[in-house]
Amino acid sequence: MTKLFRIVFCLIGFSAYSQEYVAPLKYNQEILNIQPAAFTIGANIDSLVIFNIDTIELPLVDDFSVNRFEKYEPVYEGPGVSSVLYHHLMDEDEITPLPPDAIYCDSNHAHTRVINIVGEEVTVDTVYNFISESIFVNDLFEFPVVGQLRELYDECYILIDTIIDGVPDVAKDTVWYNEAPGPAFCQDSARVFTADLDNAENFWQDNDAYHNYTYAYNPWSLGVVTFDGVDKDGWPYDIGDYDSYGIADVLTSKPINLLGQTDVYLTFIYQAKGFGDAPEPEDSLLLEFWSTTEEKWISPTEWEGGLPEFISENTWDTAHVFIRPGLLTNGFKFRFKNYASLSGSLDHWHIDYVSLKADRVSEAEDFSDLAISYPVNSLLKDYTSVPWDHYKNTIGSEKMLEKAGLDVYNSDATNTIFAPGKYSVKYEGVLQGGSPFNIVNTGIPEPNYIVGINNCLFNVASEYSYDQGLGGDRASFDVQVNIASAVAGENVIRENDTTSFTQRFSNYYAYDDGSAEAAYGVLDNNTQLAYKFEAYEAGLLTGLLMHFVPTIDDLSGEIFLLTVWADDGGEPGEIIYQDDFFNTHSPEYSGAPNGYKYYTFTDDVYLPVDKIFYVGWENIDEKNLHIGLDWNNKNADKIFWSADGDNWLNSLFDASLMIRPVFSTALDYTLSNADNAPVREVINIYPNPSNAYINIDGITEPFDVQLYDLSGRLVLTAENENQINIADFNNGVYLVQIRNSFDEIIQTTKLIKN
Secondary structure, eight states: OOSSOOOBOOOOOOEEETTEEEEOOSSOTTTOOSSOOOOOOSSSSTTOEEEEOOOEESOEEEOSSSOOBOOOOOOOSSTTEEEEEEESEEOTTSOSBOOTTOEEBOGGGSEEEEEEEETTEEEEEEEOOSOOEEEEEEOTTSSSOOEEEEEEBSOOEEEEEEEETTEEOSSOEEEEOSSTTSSOEEOOEEEEEEEEOOOTTOOBSOOOSEEESSSSSSOSSSOEEEEOSBOTTSOBTTTTOTTOEEEEEEEEBOOEEOTTOOSOEEEEEEEEOTTSOOOOTTOEEEEEEEETTTTEEEOOOOBSSOOOSBOOTTOOEEEEEEOOGGGOSEEEEEEEEEEEESSSSOSOEEEEEEEEESSOOSSOOOOOOEEEOSOOOOOBSSOSBEEHHHHHTSOHHHHBOSEEEEEEEEOSSSOBOOOOEEEEEEETTEEOTTOOEEEOOTTTTSOOBOSEEEEEEEEOTTTOOOOTTSOSSOEEEEEEEEOOOSOGGGOOOOGGGEEEEEEEEESBOBOSOSOOSEEEEEOSTTOEEEEEEEOSSOEEEEEEEEOBOOOSSOOTTOOEEEEEEEESSSSEEEEEEEOBTTBOBOOOOOSSTTOOEEEEOGGGOBEEEOSEEEEEEEESSSSOOOEEEETTSOOGGGEEEESSSSSOEEOSSOSEESEEEEEOOTHHHHTTOOTTOOBOOOOEEESSSBSSEEEEESOOSOOEEEEEETTSOEEEEEESOSEEEOTTSOSEEEEEEEEOTTSOEEEEEEEEEO
């Protein structure tokens, strides 16, 4: 039997199909804090709060449906709060602080320097002729505060006495140090507070690991805790060192009182990878216990039920660990920690249903719970968000889901009948449309929650649609979904029976839930990525919101051609907009949790699009640009890529990209955007590629045509010509620029001569 709780298996570092590529994240985008800072106030430890962790009683049961990590918010007064004022300078007995204006120096800055000059020979002697005092000096920059007795001087200067050929210089020079930023010891103080925690609802005393709802695969309940290679701020523990490896996240329980208990077992379930990155063989998840008698962390040495040496990714396994009698003390703790690569959001493990109970049996019991597994994030058909203006112009019920999906996990030993659940919708706190509505049990009298995962459906469109008369230029609705069980014993935890979200209507379309679990892109020069949208109505596209994610490499210096396509029978067709090589775009990292950057078209034009259109880019280089990938919303049929611009393939990765097209709506005025922004004329240049002639349609004003090769050399000019002969040009790629009579570029298109 192994003495160390270690679970390992092989890594799949990334997945690649042909020119599609999915990579792990470098940072945790959900909690990313680009500039993490320690909690300090002022220039030293002044106002630091030290917390006394409370001791909790059995049972400890956490399914992570809510965050029970202790929150260390500064508190400076009230019950259980005390403070100590520390002084930088004290008398030699450490009893009395020195006066506030006290200034002292050490011997390096309090002495006489005698410079003796004889001819060209110069000697320097240091004479320590000042009288010192014994001062106790506290270090106020670290806690606990420690100090030492030092011999210091109230003369904070160096006296320079010069003797030239045996004759003392009457005017002595002085170098003073008693003004900042000199090396003086000045009186200072710091008040350190101590606060007693008394919150039995919070079980965990640290928060290095990541509480989330999206990273696990088929979780047994809402919420898991994930271990990887980034800290509580989403930042790699050892950024830049790709070979760095060691202990990463730690999740430690508060002290627990086990005095007088018998047959205590710790039970939990665990999974490798999920929607994150698979651990490698040397990576591991470990469990340790705190021995109050030995005052050290120890590894479990007695097991009930055993653990496999290797497990498969994305499967849930149960650990059932006996707490030996010698550990049953007041102050017992347990902790999880992982060994991982420390350079990124890598090597993921997930835990759930942590339970520490007494009077247990040697074999793991059933969890006897019903729980929602994944959050519900939209009641709209196809989208998680749409422009409010567009939704208001539709028949609302046609845009709602006919039936919403709900994943429910039954961890009981048998199938379970459930009583009707409910879902409700509120606008500004007021129930809407006759809600709450029942989530009908269609299986009565037969059990209809089977053991394991259940994919349930409930009616939406026939009962409710968002009220189009509410809101102004935008609107948001709060939605809550709840399940219920007819038998309390089969549903022991009620917190995981409810999921809530806010349905937001702004000025963009979105398929994603706003959380990136991986990075997606296409490889090779000139490969194109297109993302399909079917808007509720045609309109003016103002730009794209995109969330690029950092991976191992910083790609913010790479360039791409932002591109918009028309529809051609269900796949990308004619290019209606593309950057030119003089006006390109680059990936930009937001520096905020799952933040989006706004990408506009050349000259900030508004681009007219039909209801069906495609947005994306063309690679300039061979690199994958790493757009955020949301594994929890399945839209592979909307993702297209092409190596040549003619033959399009659907993605083999069933996920959503974090790309959101933005439309011109009433929200433009609220945001003070120009309501008269230029509208791009749709100018068609065809055929493309061509071996003889190109035609130019769709322009109604006088225009000039200029043709450049990729070296930037002008090879053709024409004026108001709708057909141009290119038969004599060499095969290759050219840029066609269309200019108006004011010599303004109104369109640039890449042309292929074959």
